[in-house]
Amino acid sequence: MGLFDFFKKKETAPEAQEALDKGLEKTKEGFFSKLTKAVAGKSTVDDDVLDNLEEVLVTSDVGVSTTLKIIERIQERVAKDKYLSTTELNGLLRDEIQLLLAENNSNDFRNFEYGDHKPYVIMVVGVNGVGKTTTIGKLAHKLKKEGLNVVLGAADTFRAAAVDQIKLWGERVGVRVVAQAMGSDPASVAFDTLQSAVANKEDVVIIDTAGRLHNKVGLMNELGKIKNVMQKIIPNAPHEILLVLDGSTGQNAFEQCKQFTEATDVNALAITKLDGTAKGGVVIGISDQFKIPVKYIGVGEKMDDLQLFDKKEFVNSLFK
Ligand SMILES: Nc1nc2c(ncn2[C@@H]2O[C@H](COP(=O)(O)OP(=O)(O)O)[C@@H](O)[C@H]2O)c(=O)[nH]1
Ligand SMILES: [Mg+2]
DSSP states (O other): OGGGGGGGOOOEEEEEEEEHHEEEEEHHHHHHHHHHHHHHOBOOOHHHHHHHHHHHHTTTTTTOOOOOOHHHHHHHHHHHSSBHHHHHHHHHHHHHHHHSSSOOOOOOOHHHHHHSSSSSSEEEOTTTOOOOOOOOHHHHHHHHTTTTOOOEEEOOOOSSHHHHHHHHHHHHHEEEEEETTSSSSHHHHHHHHHHHHHHTTTEEEEOOOOOOSOOOOHHHHHHHHHHHHHTTTTTTSSSSEEEEEEGGTTHHHHHHHHHHHHHOEEEEEEEEOOOTTTTTHHHEEEEHOOOEEEEEEEEETTTEEEEOOOOOHHHHHHHH
């Protein structure tokens, strides 16, 4: 049992479900209006319906391979049960989608598994503009509310504004930020952050990074260097490599996920900007294809607009 497991409380406050419903509104609207058209005038699921369904899923950014998987499973059902009605299709789709989503075992913002060591170290990666710094600020806010001491490391030293931005989040949320001047070595910032977190006995360290996607080797080297330096202080750090993907970019998010998982050991995903996009289907495809749990989803720009991903709630919200 991890140090932070002593009280497990699940964040299923009605406000959270409401925020999720609202965040997924556009995806849902798009998906259902297309789905309604796909089955229009049909009482049973036939080849036409399946073709239309395939198109609905692909155009909802679920991704081709995951779509084919879903279609195949529904075809199997149709083969067994020749008169599968189109009204039954919704329930079936819902079950299949839920099965495809990787389980997020974190049902609590403070549910960290890091053995006996403090602090728990999260390294946040992802390309520029996806919402890394914002997600870090929101996460720090959630963790602080849970009573944890959080420190942020401003290791995106590439742009001047980046350091200021994370400092601003630190002030807003009330957590410490370790920073150096713009252009300084990101690994050195990460080192300082961990060192001071250990000295101050802080609970969680979150390291921001620059997210330059030069090429695979360059990315591997850059992230590898930050990791190596952290391991001089905490041998199994980072405990979590959180890849942030912008859900509104649809297929680009798949491509980024591929590149980052090839370059480093990503073990958690955050999908942001699900509010205001109809491309929420990416959550389904990415979760299925990369088998990495979606841990957090971003449903807005404000401090409270971060949610723990819960596949059941997600599917419920999608089919509500
Ligand atoms: N609507 C919306 N905007 C977001 C969300 N997350 C981040 N953003 C916005 O996306 C932009 C880029 O975010 P930032 O954190 O600077 O990205 P970074 O470059 O990866 O650190 C900012 O304008 C954020 O306010 C989200 O969940 N929803
Ligand atoms: Mg940033």
